[in-house]
Amino acid sequence: MAADNYKAFMDLGKGAGLMGSALTKWAKGQLDDMAKQEKEERRERQNYEVEQRRYEEEQRRYEEAREERRRQHELTLKEKKLELEKAQKESAEAMTVQQASNPTPAAPNALLSSINSLVPKWTDEEPEAWLEEIEALLENYNTTETERALVLTKRMEGKAKAALCSLEKSQRGDMLEVRRVIVKAYEITPEKWR
Template sequence: MPADNYRAFMDLGKEAGFTGSELTKWAKEQVDDLAKQEKEERLEWRNYEAKQRRYEEEQRRYEEEREEWRRQHKLTLKEKELELKKVREESGEAMAIQQASNPTPAAPNAPISSINSLVPKWTEEELEAWLGEIEALFKNYNTTETKRALVLTKHMEGKAKAALCSLEKSQRGYMLEVHRVIIKACEITPEKW
C-alpha cells in the first residue's frame, strides 16, 4: 500500500510541476505525512475503543451495584415488614392479655360498680395526679355529680376521707363540695392544683 501511495504522489507531483530530487522529496514527505496521519487515526481509534470498553465496564458495574442495592433494599424492606408484623403481633398479644386482665370499661352512664373497678388506687402523696385521672374517667363515662361524689368517697383514705365525713350527707352528693373539702384537707393551693 505505501508503494501505491508513493506512485500516486509521484504522478501528482509531476502534474504539479515537480521534477527530479524535488519530486522525490515531495512525494516522500507526502507518504510520510499520510503514514503519520494514519498512525494518529489508528491511535485515536484505539483510544476511542479503550474508552468505549471502560465506559461499558463502568456501565456493567453500575448496573450490578444498582441491582445489588435493589436486592439489599428489598431485603431491608422485608426485614422491616417482618419486624413490624412481629411488633403488631406482640402488641396484639399484649392488648389481648391486658383486655383479659382488665375489666371491660364501663359504658357512659354506667353503674357506679363498673366505674369503681376502673378507679386507680388512692395515694395522698400523688393526690393531684389521682384527681386528674378520676376527672378523665368521669368525663369519659359521662357520670353524674352524685355518682362522682360517691366514687370519690369510696376510694379516699386518710385526711381526705376524714374531711368528707365532716360534710353533711346532702353536701356529699355535690362534686364541687367534695373537691373543696379534699383540697382543703390535703392543703392544696389553687396554684399547686
C-alpha cells in the first residue's frame, strides 16, 4: 500500500514539474503527512471507542442500580403494607378480645406491641433516617414521649444501645434524653436532625 502511494505521489510530482531529489523529498513528505494523518485518525477512533464503551458501561450500571432501587422500594412497600395490615388485624383482634372480656379501653401496651412490629430494624449506617422514620410512625399513633422512648430503646443496637446504657433508668423513658444521647453518639448536628 505504501509503495502504491509512493508511486502515485512520484507520478503526481512529475506531473507538477518536480524532478530528482526534490521530487523524492516531496513524495516522502507526502507519505509522512499521510501516515501522521492516519495515525491521528486511528488514535481518535480508539479514544472514541474507549469513551463509548465507558459511557455504555456507566449507562448499564446506572440502569441496573435504578432497577435494583425500584425493586427494593417495591419490596419495602409491600412488606410495610403487609406489616401494617397484620398489625391492624392483631390490634383489632386484641381489642375484640379486650372488649369481650373487659369493657374498659385497650391498654397502651397492646398499641405499643402493634407499633413495635412496624418499627424497622436499627441501622448504624443511617441513624438519622431511621430516627426520622420512627418519629413519623409514632406521631401517627399519637403516642406519648414515654411510649416513644420505650419503642426506640427496644429496637436500637450497636452504638445507640451502648449510649443508652449510659442513661439512668428514669432517663430512658424521656424521649428528649434518649434523642440527646443518640445525637451525641452519632454526632448528629441540630441542622442535620431537622
